[in-house]
Amino acid sequence: MATTTPLELDDDLQTRVQHLASARRRSASWIMREAIAQYVEREEKREAFRADALDAWEAYQADGLHVTQEEADAWLAKLEAGEDAEPPACHA
Template identity: 70%
Template sequence: MASPTSIKLDDELKVRVQTLAETRRRSSHWIMREAIAQYVEREEKREAFKQDTLRAWEEYKQTGMHLTGEEVDDWLKKLEAGEDAELPACHS
């Protein structure tokens, strides 16, 4: 269920939205909903990535387990070449 929400746009942005809507044969409302949905999805993914990174950093600080950049590059090169290479084991 959708509920109405108001948003204030400056005149320039409002015209840009209206122009794009006309070009795409969509309503201004559709353009704004789509833009907000895409923004929220992108930012949720960005936040999830940030949280994963912080968890990985904390785990590294606790365990010291890691791979070097060279080890990862070598593994990725094998995968790129079509080899069925397993991820190297982490070490301290």
């Protein structure tokens, strides 16, 4: 189900959307829906990443488990070289 939401655009942005819509043979509404959908998806991923980082920080503060940058770099180098390497073990 779709609902109508009013959206105010300044004249310049409205013109740009209209030109893009014409170039893509789409409606201005389609362009705006697509832009909003992509923005929301990107921001949801960014928020999930931020929440994961805060959770990891809290876990580190609680137990001190970590890997060093050198350990992480060595593991990532193996993966980049195509090796099937296990991640390094966390330690305090």
